[in-house]
């Protein structure tokens with residue numbers, strides 16, 4: 062065999078072996094979850110080791126939530142935190158949690174991408190005597206001892222707030238043929254935020270036969286998907302009066318689509334917009350009258366999680382549920398919040 066073809070064969074072989082290794086590593090989640098190496102967690106520091114599985118980085122809200130947990134569970138505060146981003150895939154979260162269990166962390170903190178499918182991995186954590194704290198979203202399990210506490214928002218209450226705001230807003234407004242045409246952009250199907258906000262809003266909307274919900278579509282909390290779905294719905298429905306958008310990132314995509322179609326939104330606009338999260342960019346739009354109302358969902362949950370862990374470390378009992386403080390923002394009250402909003 063000629064020397065050159067020998068070398069090219071060897072290099073092809075090396076590339077193939079590398080690709081197999083990377084694929085196997087990704088599949089087994091080996092690259093997703095950093096490990097605790099002994100040098101980094103010296104015993105005398107007496108750090109509390111926490112495995113954190115964050116569901117993704119799909120929205121402004123999520124980035125703020127991640128920053129909050131990483132800031133609170135810091136080394137200065139007595140923690141050694143291992144962090145993994147599941148890229149919106151439940152399998153990646155399950156792999157990360159299993160990895161944390163095998164590393165024998167002291168606590169597991171995670172934001173479940175959807176409510177179902179956690180029984181077995183949480184049973185493994187319980188059997189390993191590793192307390193699990195839910196952050197942001199929650200899980201649907203038959204045995205609620207599979208997690209110690211949920212720190213997050215009352216999402217159903219957020220949906221009810223949206224419905225009640227729309228009720229009061231529509232009281233002195235009339236629409237063609239006395240029907241209010243509504244479309245809903247929903248978050249990740251099966252997530253606590255999507256389930257809670259949908260159920261809460263429907264609890265109010267079912268009292269209004271004049272509210273016609275033309276379509277509810279899953280846009281996965283992302284700007285791109287929302288833009289795509291809103292463009293499709295604008296082609297499909299001759300008149301849309303109200304958009305309920307289950308997070309600000311989807312609202313941004315929908316507004317792009319309205320603008321493309323020459324449709325105005327917000328105060329005195331063609332379409333009334335109800336959004337959720339209340340991030341800085343959206344609150345600026347509320348202030349400028351482009352979004353009518355923003356139902357706050359507070360991502361700053363790290364301090365609550367750290368407080369729960371410190372209580373558990375001291376052998377104190379903790380509540381099953383900790384809800385964070387949240388408001389409803391309109392043009393009338395948004396200015397002060399806007400000046401303080403960090404995300």
Ligand code: GZL
Nearest residue numbers: 119120122197254282308358
């Ligand atoms: C709400 C959280 C949602 C936000 C979205 O608690 O789960 O997920 O509303 C985020 O922005 O993507």
